[in-house]
Amino acid sequence: MSPLQLYQLVALLLLCVGLYGFIWRRSLVGMLICLELMLNGAGLSIVAACQLTPANAVLGQLGTLLVMGLAAAEATLVLAIVYVVTRRFKTSESIIVSELKR
Amino acid sequence: MEFVAKLAFWFYTLIVVGGAFMAATDASLVRSLVGLVATMFGVAGLYMLMDATFIAFMQILIYVGGVSVLIFFAIMLTRAAPTGDEAMHRPLRKRINALFSMLVPALVLSVAIVQHLPNGNKLPKDVPLAELGKGLMGPYLLNFELISVVLFVAMAGAVMLAWRQWGIKK
Numbered sequence: 152m153s154p155l156q157l158y159q160l161v162a163l164l165l166l167c168v169g170l171y172g173f174i175w176r177r178s179l180v181g182m183l184i185c186l187e188l189m190l191n192g193a194g195l196s197i198v199a200a201c202q203l204t205p206a207n208a209v210l211g212q213l214g215t216l217l218v219m220g221l222a223a224a225e226a227t228l229v230l231a232i233v234y235v236v237t238r239r240f241k242t243s244e245s246i247i248v249s250e251l252k253r
Numbered sequence: 254m255e256f257v258a259k260l261a262f263w264f265y266t267l268i269v270v271g272g273a274f275m276a277a278t279d280a281s282l283v284r285s286l287v288g289l290v291a292t293m294f295g296v297a298g299l300y301m302l303m304d305a306t307f308i309a310f311m312q313i314l315i316y317v318g319g320v321s322v323l324i325f326f327a328i329m330l331t332r333a334a335p336t337g338d339e340a341m342h343r344p345l346r347k348r349i350n351a352l353f354s355m356l357v358p359a360l361v362l363s364v365a366i367v368q369h370l371p372n373g374n375k376l377p378k379d380v381p382l383a384e385l386g387k388g389l390m391g392p393y394l395l396n397f398e399l400i401s402v403v404l405f406v407a408m409a410g411a412v413m414l415a416w417r418q419w420g421i422k423k
Contacts, residue, residue: 155373159366171355172277180327191296202303202377209388219315220400224407226323231411234330243331
């Protein structure tokens, strides 16, 4: 197998484990952790695709940097939302929060 | 030299896989976060192997330094105990749903990767840091500025969400 395929398989594994955990988790924070796993896989896939093929390497690396920035922004907002939800519902379990009433 | 590169690849892959499974399935959220940090370090090592040094250091700086601290704050603010929500029993339907949501993309995409991916280069490209800087100041200037706006809006929105007294009974 070529290096490109190996790197893409590792990225795919991160995506799949992240998806599994996203459904498996009961609390909102656990789901956030699995979301970060998936975003890490996306970054790995982009960098592998730009570094090991004739594609534009600068575009790929800067795109990964933007993904990281967006992940940081998203984590900030999710922290605030989880904080508000926990204060209001007294729990951060997704199945109780998804009923939208206390 | 090639042997060392292969050894490093499998070492980092082992860290990534172990950390990912720990992050996705451990009943304690703090241990799950430790698994996530291990995965991030492993991915940074893989970036190093692909000669993307700048991205590797940014990964450590932003993810390991920033995002993991944010998630740790979220764990503390929700007072998640190791015997809390995550340790409770799940119905069989949930197990099957989780397994299927993992297996379907795994099958489709792994077949696509193994069968239809072009071989690619043996060695990664060497992109000097000056090129990245020129890219940020040249063709991708708008994205560079917009990401700072997005970060500012996210921070201001987070402060506003947490500051207003939503849900407090008068």
